[in-house]
Amino acid sequence: MKGYDGSKPLHILFTLLSVILITALAFFGFAIWKEIKSAEEAKLHQQNRSLIEHSQNFFNQKTRLIVKTINSKLLNKPEYISEVSTMFNYLLSTTEEAAAMTLIDRDAKTLLITGDISNANPNYNQAVLDKVFETKTAQIGYQYKSGLLGKSYLPLYIPILDTKRKPIAIVAVFFYTQGKHSMMKNFIMSETNRIWFLGEQGKVRLTHPLPTGIVSNLFGLKISEETAQKIQSQLEQGKSHEGIRLTIENKELLANVNYLAEYQLISINSEPASDLTTIWLDRMRPVGIAFLMFLIIALLAYRLSIRIGKKISAEKKKAEGNVKKLSKAIEQSPNSVVITDSHWKIEYANKHFELSSSKPSSHEEAPGKIITSYTPYNLLEDDLEKISDAIQVNGSWINERQEEFEGKWYSFSISHITNQEDEITHFVTVVQDITERKHAEVELYKQANFDPLTGLPNRRRAHEYLTSELQDAWTSKQKVAVLYIDIDNFKNVNDTFGHQIGDQLLSLMASRLSASCCDIAQICHIGGDEFLVYYSYSDDQALEKLSLELLNKVSTPVMIEGKQIYISISLGISKYPDDGNDVSSLIKFADIALYESKKAGRNRHSYFTQDLNLHLKRKSSIESELRQALSKNEISMRYQTKNDIETKKIIGFEALMRWHNTLLGFVSPEEFIEIAEETGIINELGEFALRQACHDLLDFQKKSNTSLRMAVNLSVQQLQNGKIVEILRTVLEETGLDPRLLELEITESLLAENLDVLLPRLESLLDQGVTLSIDDFGTGYSSLSYLTSFPVSTLKVDRAFVKDMETNDGDAALTKTIVSMAHALDLKVVAEGIEDETQLKMLKEFGCDIGQGYLFSKPLEKNAMEMLIETFELPDITDYGKL
Numbered sequence: 103m104k105g106y107d108g109s110k111p112l113h114i115l116f117t118l119l120s121v122i123l124i125t126a127l128a129f130f131g132f133a134i135w136k137e138i139k140s141a142e143e144a145k146l147h148q149q150n151r152s153l154i155e156h157s158q159n160f161f162n163q164k165t166r167l168i169v170k171t172i173n174s175k176l177l178n179k180p181e182y183i184s185e186v187s188t189m190f191n192y193l194l195s196t197t198e199e200a201a202a203m204t205l206i207d208r209d210a211k212t213l214l215i216t217g218d219i220s221n222a223n224p225n226y227n228q229a230v231l232d233k234v235f236e237t238k239t240a241q242i243g244y245q246y247k248s249g250l251l252g253k254s255y256l257p258l259y260i261p262i263l264d265t266k267r268k269p270i271a272i273v274a275v276f277f278y279t280q281g282k283h284s285m286m287k288n289f290i291m292s293e294t295n296r297i298w299f300l301g302e303q304g305k306v307r308l309t310h311p312l313p314t315g316i317v318s319n320l321f322g323l324k325i326s327e328e329t330a331q332k333i334q335s336q337l338e339q340g341k342s343h344e345g346i347r348l349t350i351e352n353k354e355l356l357a358n359v360n361y362l363a364e365y366q367l368i369s370i371n372s373e374p375a376s377d378l379t380t381i382w383l384d385r386m387r388p389v390g391i392a393f394l395m396f397l398i399i400a401l402l403a404y405r406l407s408i409r410i411g412k413k414i415s416a417e418k419k420k421a422e423g424n425v426k427k428l429s430k431a432i433e434q435s436p437n438s439v440v441i442t443d444s445h446w447k448i449e450y451a452n453k454h455f456e457l458s459s460s461k462p463s464s465h466e467e468a469p470g471k472i473i474t475s476y477t478p479y480n481l482l483e484d485d486l487e488k489i490s491d492a493i494q495v496n497g498s499w500i501n502e503r504q505e506e507f508e509g510k511w512y513s514f515s516i517s518h519i520t521n522q523e524d525e526i527t528h529f530v531t532v533v534q535d536i537t538e539r540k541h542a543e544v545e546l547y548k549q550a551n552f553d554p555l556t557g558l559p560n561r562r563r564a565h566e567y568l569t570s571e572l573q574d575a576w577t578s579k580q581k582v583a584v585l586y587i588d589i590d591n592f593k594n595v596n597d598t599f600g601h602q603i604g605d606q607l608l609s610l611m612a613s614r615l616s617a618s619c620c621d622i623a624q625i626c627h628i629g630g631d632e633f634l635v636y637y638s639y640s641d642d643q644a645l646e647k648l649s650l651e652l653l654n655k656v657s658t659p660v661m662i663e664g665k666q667i668y669i670s671i672s673l674g675i676s677k678y679p680d681d682g683n684d685v686s687s688l689i690k691f692a693d694i695a696l697y698e699s700k701k702a703g704r705n706r707h708s709y710f711t712q713d714l715n716l717h718l719k720r721k722s723s724i725e726s727e728l729r730q731a732l733s734k735n736e737i738s739m740r741y742q743t744k745n746d747i748e749t750k751k752i753i754g755f756e757a758l759m760r761w762h763n764t765l766l767g768f769v770s771p772e773e774f775i776e777i778a779e780e781t782g783i784i785n786e787l788g789e790f791a792l793r794q795a796c797h798d799l800l801d802f803q804k805k806s807n808t809s810l811r812m813a814v815n816l817s818v819q820q821l822q823n824g825k826i827v828e829i830l831r832t833v834l835e836e837t838g839l840d841p842r843l844l845e846l847e848i849t850e851s852l853l854a855e856n857l858d859v860l861l862p863r864l865e866s867l868l869d870q871g872v873t874l875s876i877d878d879f880g881t882g883y884s885s886l887s888y889l890t891s892f893p894v895s896t897l898k899v900d901r902a903f904v905k906d907m908e909t910n911d912g913d914a915a916l917t918k919t920i921v922s923m924a925h926a927l928d929l930k931v932v933a934e935g936i937e938d939e940t941q942l943k944m945l946k947e948f949g950c951d952i953g954q955g956y957l958f959s960k961p962l963e964k965n966a967m968e969m970l971i972e973t974f975e976l977p978d979i980t981d982y983g984k985l
Contacts, residue, residue: 116851120397129392131386138381142373143345146358149290150342150371153297154362156289161258161365164200165240168193168260168273170890170927174552183214186278190216192923199277199285200254206272208235219255219276226257226274235269242299245279245308254312256277279310292664294377298350300368304330307367312743325350333359333368347375438444438533441519444526446473446486478505478533492528493518502536511540553627555605556612561634564626568636568685571624572678574636582678583645584624585635587615587652587690590670592631599665611656611669618655623648630703634689649673649707657705666675672699673707681710694718720766724777727763732790737761739794740961741802743970744813744932747946747953752974754811755802756847756954757795758961759787779819788820789829796837798964805970808835813845813875821848822859827866834870841871847898849877861892868893875932879920889927897924901935901955907944918948925949 117278169188190203194217202217210231212930227244234241243257255276263268267865277285285563291297299308306323324330329348336346342360349355350372356370387684425575441450450962474483481503482489492499498517504510513536519528547556568584575582596604608631615633619625623637635652639645653671660667695710697718702708731737737759761769766984778784794815799812820826834841846867868874875896899920907914916932924931933945936955945953959970 113404116400119400123393123396127389130389132383134385135378135382137383138378139345142356142378143358146345146356146371146373146816147343147360149295150297150358150369152361153289153371154360154369156297157362157369158364160199160285161240161242164197164258164275164277165260167197168275168889169262172262172273186214187216189536189926190214198283199287201253201283202276204274204276206231206259206274208269208271213271217276219253226259230259231272234261234272238263238267238269240365240857242307242367245312246308247312248277255306256285261466271339278311279308280312290665291371292373294373295529296355298325298368298372299362300333300370301366302326305331305772307872323878330859333370337361337368340783348372397421408628412826419487420704420811437535440468440473440479440531440533442529442531444528446529447471448473449528460489475530478503478510479531481505481512482514489516490933494528510537556609556627558612558616558625558627560626561628564628564634564636565685567626568626568634568688571636571638572683573686575678580638581680582688583639584636584676584688584692585637585649585652585707586674586689586696587633587635587678588672588696588700589631589656590672590700595667595669599667603665607660607667607669610660614655615652618648618651634692645675645677649675649967653705653707670695670705672704674699674710675707676710689716721777723766724769724774725781727760727765728774728778728781728783731761731763734764737787737790738963739798740963741792741795741798741967742954742961743959743967743974744811744952744954745958747933747942747950750953750958752806752810752958752971753952754813754845755799755967756813757791757798757815759791760961775817779817780817784817784819785823785825788817788826791815792829793833793836796833796839799843800839800965802971804969805968809840809843811843811845813846813847815877818848818860821863824863827870828898829963830867830870830872842873844872845875845896846872846877847877850879865893889929894929896930896932896952898932898934899950904935904945904955905937908940914944917950921948921950 171193172186186205190205194200194203200217202215204212204216205214207213210226210228229242230241240258240260243259245254245256247254256279258275258277260273260275261273262273264270281287297308297310298306301307304325304327306325306533309390323932325333326349329350332346332348336342336344336359342358345356345358347354348357348370352369354375354377355372356378357370360369362365362369369541438450438454439452446470448471487515489499494514498515500513500515502511502513505512508555513534515534516527516533517530519530521527544963551560551566552558553560568582571582574580589608592604592607595607608627612625612627612633615625615635619635619637623635628634635648637645637648639648652673656669656671660669674692674694676682676688676691676695678688681691691710694714695708696709698714699706708714738761740758740760741755742758743752744756745751746753759771759775761771761774763769775784778787795812795814798812802810817824832838834844848864873895874893875898876892876894877898878900879897897920899917899942903913903917903920905913907917918939923932930951932952932954934954936942936945936953936957938957941955942953942957959967962970
């Protein structure tokens, strides 16, 4: 590098920088490897814990249900096979994971087989059966599969104990392990994961997914002794939370092992060890590419700096000779500066001139040529005469131009130099590349008018667009629809998966909605999970088609970070000019219609009507008046009798709330109870109903001289509030009422709420001596497993089944089945809505215990009920257990 001494420091710096970057890359790769390994081990551990919890809950629940249903008393009956078969069919119909059930005696002889199983006489493993008889506890058997394409099952052996807790038989339940009814369907695992359950001596009880092939059962399959010792050592050292390398079926695996203590099985959750390398390479690929690009750019910069250094050294002397001539232009701008004569021929162009030219040495060749021969000055070619005239008048000319080919923006500032006679002798042209500034202006405009996440017009821009659209519609006599869209349960996605996943979902929803709108409608993102679509349409059929297209477009499940998320939307629609003439009204009315879609169950669309507006106003009035109803003594209680089905005698009452408002008149419970639950007022109303019902029950008992019972409804909001336990204790102490005479009714749908919170509170209520019944049975949760989990004593058949029993064989059969099932579980049954003797006769035949309805009594005020008590025949006792 002769003549340029600055190259050596640059060479040393470049070499040192390269070494540092390579070392950093190596350390970074090692750190990423450790991070990935730890993350995968933690994921496997968490999945394994979930597997154990899922398995224990599943088998324990099924065991309790079967033990509750099939007991020793049933097996001691002479015709027990028929009844057990009926129970088996019932249990199979309510447990979709179960394929078949068999009854086995102590000699391993199959007494009864019920259900769908490929092999009608499955071979039981005697060792497992012996263990069931020995331990008197349920045991998991060996996975069973028949044929290459056959179904696979996992047997659960459940002992049936006599009164002395001696096993007299075994119920074997065969659960699907594949397909849509698989017992593993709710356990989330990746495609490469594989799980095992190991029994004694490393024998495989269950593997999922099951390898393809013809396998009758897994008995005899076992892992190697070396692998079994590694697993045992891992568990003995208490390292169940750590990963372990295992070789199973000649495959290297990263696994997590844990212990399913209740069933004495070892659970293994694994993935191929090669997955770690794949993940590591995926993580390192962008870093490696960036590293390589950086080295290339650094090398080019190094070479360019050497060339620039040489050039600066050569031009230094030449530049010194032009200092005086260039001083004015350099002072005006650091950008491209060109000095021309009065005929626009270039006399001087500064070194920045080449930045705007297609030739690297253009500023050296430029002198003597017309300025418009070069880019971007050619943008002024048609305006030079006008520019000259403007400068003659104003002394300068300033303007901006955009290049069509590359789209770059330039600002031009042209002034003149005159002689002593004030004649123009030269033009000084300063050019600045303002592309970045223009881009910044565009970006600011986008930020002000478009949502940064979805790229769609925001609320502000939506109002402007819609205003313009309405103006055009008014001129052309067109119709415009405003569609207000909200993503259903989007808050659950944010709470469950985090806001990052939520943002990804919003972007995806915006893309799907935009695809549906295409060129026929405009979509805007007005904030959060809300979108607005406005659509100029000719007929209602086209509007309906667009609405259905939007609903269907988003219904496809979304895969985000390996998780399948089901999404739906709700739409509210208002129309111009039918519903309103201005933007605010149309958006407001569309929002009202959206609320109706949400209320109707979501995943649907609703059109705004004046009835909706009136309904909303009435709801607002009800909410306002309801807050003062108790203080104004507008809330009162009514009571309807509960009667013995056989004797028709009164044995108790149900407390019902009524409201008569001075402004609204009589408001039905169906209308105000729902609003009370939405606003939280139900807590105050519920406390009033409980206290008043207990006081009135004491008066009823005095009138009847009999221990009558009272049923009071509880809402889910009262239980979630948590104060109900203390309120009940206070009311019982205040009234002195025998808690055994108080029955709390909860709806079946309440059992689908937060069970972890509600169940302890229900148990706290029962600890005070009251009883619990299920109201509207058969219309809500639709699962029978809670009957063995919840401490209920009574089922209340919904009036919808009783009403059509005479004409609907299905309702009659279902009612009879509910009664039989309840009695099998030692529960009493109340049928509500009895209105005629025919219904009463059918319920007697079904064996129903208690009746309620207009056939006996309509809901009455306290005084009227006291009169009825005095004239109605009463039983000596009202203990449900002695009816």
